[in-house]
Amino acid sequence: MAFNAETLAADDRFLAAILHCADQMLLIYRESPRIASIFAAQQRWLMAHAGFALHYGDPDDGRSGLYSGRFIDFAVRNDIASRNTAAAFMQEMLAYRFLRQVPGPDKRTRYLEPTETAEQHFTRWLLAHLMILDSLDGGERAGKVTADPSAMMAAIQPRIAKAIIGSERVRNPGPTFNLFNWANTGGLVMDYLISRLPEFPRAAERVAVGPLSLREIREQFMISNTHLKRLLTQAAAMESVGWTGPSRKGDFWLSRRFILEYWNYQAAKFAIIDAAAEAVLGPAVLDEPQARRVV
Secondary structure, eight states: OOOOHHHHHHOTTHHHHHHHHHHHHHHHHHHOHHHHGGGSSHHHHHHHHHHHHHHHOOTTTOOOOEEHHHHHHHHHHTTSOOHHHHHHHHHHHHHTTSEEEEOOSOTTSOEEEEOHHHHHHHHHHHHHHHHHHHHHHOOOHHHHHHHSHHHHHHHHHHHHHHHHHTOHHHHOOOHHHHHHHTSTTHHHHHHHHHHTOSOOOTTOSEEEEEOOOHHHHHHHHTOOHHHHHHHHHHHHHTTSEEEEETTTEEEEEEEHHHHHHHHHHHHHHHHHHHHHHHHHHOOSOSOHHHHTOOO
């Protein structure tokens, strides 16, 4: 049986999975900033999932085919983006060669498909999450997907996309998470801040993560000084982040509320991914007591 969000969120040992996931997202960014920019803000991440799901085929009706009109209608209908934003995203993906035109059943429609580069990076995203799930219960999800990545991605990803797009817990985890994740590059800044956590004692109202270099963040994520300071100032006004000393001196800290928003978001997301994997691959492990033991 797949993990559920409550089981993951309640277990303190899930912190190791959260930190590893944050590190993996940062690693992808350092290797390929352009492709990782798709994961750097929630709206772009949701649009990418929507595009892949339409290409592979909705798990309910099996109808596949990605083209601009269908994608834009889907984005608007599911409150992901406006028509103009969705159309601009498609053009950007074509310009970056993450999408390409292909022949389709209707010659009047310009059908599109993800390029090998886009598919490889999305498969890597999936495998990173499956490997973390495997580390929690000794399952073999990642190995099964690696055996036939294209077919497995096509079967699993639409299920993930549908559940994520329909999940309030994933799309709206809390005000501080939303502040970062709806801003350009904000999701990567948030991953970086969380990756600095040394531990997370549940009773602590604040957790110090050591000195914070704004210059290092700006250079690493190519974010403007104005944009970064605005994000941190807004988060500080919400009492979600801050410094132990005046004038942004001393150690930087994250509030318990902010950490829990991120924690609960990850738990909900991992549960969705595990449920989709189980629907396609079958149970990860057969020994139920062992399967639910987070290590």
